[in-house]
Amino acid sequence: MIEQQDIHQQTASNGQEAPHLRFGTLAVHAGQRPDPATGAIMTPIYQTSTFVQSAPNEHKGYDYSRAGNPTRTALEGNLAALEGAAHGLCFSSGMASIDAILKGLRPGDHVLANNDLYGGTIRLFKQVFEPFGLRFSLVDMTDLAQVEQALTKETKLIWVETPTNPLIRIIDLRAVVDLAKTVGADVAVDNTFATPFLQRPLELGADLVMHSATKYIGGHSDLILGAVCTNSDAWEERLRFQIKSTGAAPGPMDCFLAMRGTKTLHLRMARHCENARRLADFLEAHPKVGRVRYPGLASDPGHAIAKKQMSDFGGMISFSLADDDMEKAHRVLTGTEVFALAESLGGVESLIEHPASMTHASVPAEERHRTGLDDSLIRLSVGVEDGDDLLEDLDRALGLI
Numbered sequence: 001m002i003e004q005q006d007i008h009q010q011t012a013s014n015g016q017e018a019p020h021l022r023f024g025t026l027a028v029h030a031g032q033r034p035d036p037a038t039g040a041i042m043t044p045i046y047q048t049s050t051f052v053q054s055a056p057n058e059h060k061g062y063d064y065s066r067a068g069n070p071t072r073t074a075l076e077g078n079l080a081a082l083e084g085a086a087h088g089l090c091f092s093s094g095m096a097s098i099d100a101i102l103k104g105l106r107p108g109d110h111v112l113a114n115n116d117l118y119g120g121t122i123r124l125f126k127q128v129f130e131p132f133g134l135r136f137s138l139v140d141m142t143d144l145a146q147v148e149q150a151l152t153k154e155t156k157l158i159w160v161e162t163p164t165n166p167l168i169r170i171i172d173l174r175a176v177v178d179l180a181k182t183v184g185a186d187v188a189v190d191n192t193f194a195t196p197f198l199q200r201p202l203e204l205g206a207d208l209v210m211h212s213a214t215k216y217i218g219g220h221s222d223l224i225l226g227a228v229c230t231n232s233d234a235w236e237e238r239l240r241f242q243i244k245s246t247g248a249a250p251g252p253m254d255c256f257l258a259m260r261g262t263k264t265l266h267l268r269m270a271r272h273c274e275n276a277r278r279l280a281d282f283l284e285a286h287p288k289v290g291r292v293r294y295p296g297l298a299s300d301p302g303h304a305i306a307k308k309q310m311s312d313f314g315g316m317i318s319f320s321l322a323d324d325d326m327e328k329a330h331r332v333l334t335g336t337e338v339f340a341l342a343e344s345l346g347g348v349e350s351l352i353e354h355p356a357s358m359t360h361a362s363v364p365a366e367e368r369h370r371t372g373l374d375d376s377l378i379r380l381s382v383g384v385e386d387g388d389d390l391l392e393d394l395d396r397a398l399g400l401i
């Protein structure tokens with residue numbers, strides 16, 4: 001049996017020190033130890049901007065909270081352990097973490113990304129970084145020939161989101177990593193939808209894994225926070241320099257809340273997956289529903305790759321109506337009682353939204369239709385409520401059309 005104290009010592013900085021401990025144990029303990037001053041079992045919220053020094057530059061590892069804070073350090077160690085990474089870094093938001101990665105590039109560098117990305121990521125690429133001289137190509141990465149064709153010797157970074165948003169498509173990470181190697185590009189994976197419980201991109205050869213911890217990692221829709229994990233010392237140094245220089249640091253209270261979230265990540269994800277699978281089966285058999293997009297369905301084009309690179313299929317589902325009509329979709333969206341009509345995802349509560357008029361309204365209709373984003377497409381973030389209630393709720397709402 002492992003002594004309590006040993007668990008805390010072995011997991012205090014990152015998971016590589018405790019390779020024998022499994023995900024659920026790391027989720028609860030990694031990065032944390034009882035407060036040495038008081039014995040408090042929970043990591044304190046070190047709500048302080050500065051730290052007293054005994055002589056100039058003589059301190060206990062912290063001098064100013066923009067550069068580092070002990071609550072943040074604990075969360076960074078926890079997330080690194082979950083992703084199996086040497087380093088974890090936390091940011092004020094998911095977007096701030098993507099921003100910091102892009103600032104590791106130079107004008108003229110080329111970034112290749114999949115074309116169904118989180119809308120905020122596309123906005124950051126095109127409207128913030130293109131004017132500074134970075135170049136971006138967005139391709140359908142489920143077709144590897146398109147990836148290969150778009151690579152150039154200036155390609156320094158491949159940005160991948162899988163499962164994708166809102167079509168829940170699956171991109172073969174190992175195949176993309178192999179293609180990246182042919183031009184010496186790094187691969188960054190936005191792992192927000194899968195979480196490290198379902199998918200660990202670094203183990204598949206990626207260089208960087210990024211999270212909007214706002215979603216499943218926090219898990220309770222009560223904070224905004226971002227994270228990056230990497231095994232590269234060079235990337236770690238670059239990103240830490242960015243946090244300190246640009247001030248993209250999260251506050252200690254948000255770090256505490258995110259760490260409270262990770263303690264139940266494995267429990268929540270198992271329930272998200274269980275509920276989503278039931279709903280996907282139900283929707284696929286429903287006469288008023290058209291195509292259901294969920295990688296757990298044997299009929300889904302991403303099923304085989306998802307089975308290879310994920311341990312389960314996640315909590316996100318999209319579906320179109322048999323009659324692809326926006327007005328009917330609106331009736332379903334406003335007809336649920338348990339599912340709340342809202343953007344965002346990954347919380348314990350179930351959410352329903354309409355990409356064509358909400359999260360992806362800025363995508364021109366022609367482009368939407370070309371990529372399969374139908375007028376009636378409905379996206380579900382399946383929560384951890386009782387599955388029977390969720391099923392009955394959708395059944396009732398579909399009965400309205």
Ligand SMILES: *Cc1c(COP(=O)(O)O)cnc(C)c1O
Nearest residue numbers: 093094095118190192212214225
């Ligand atoms: C929400 C989200 C982001 C942005 O994260 P914020 O924490 O909102 O800044 C990036 N990628 C994906 C896939 C997201 O869902």
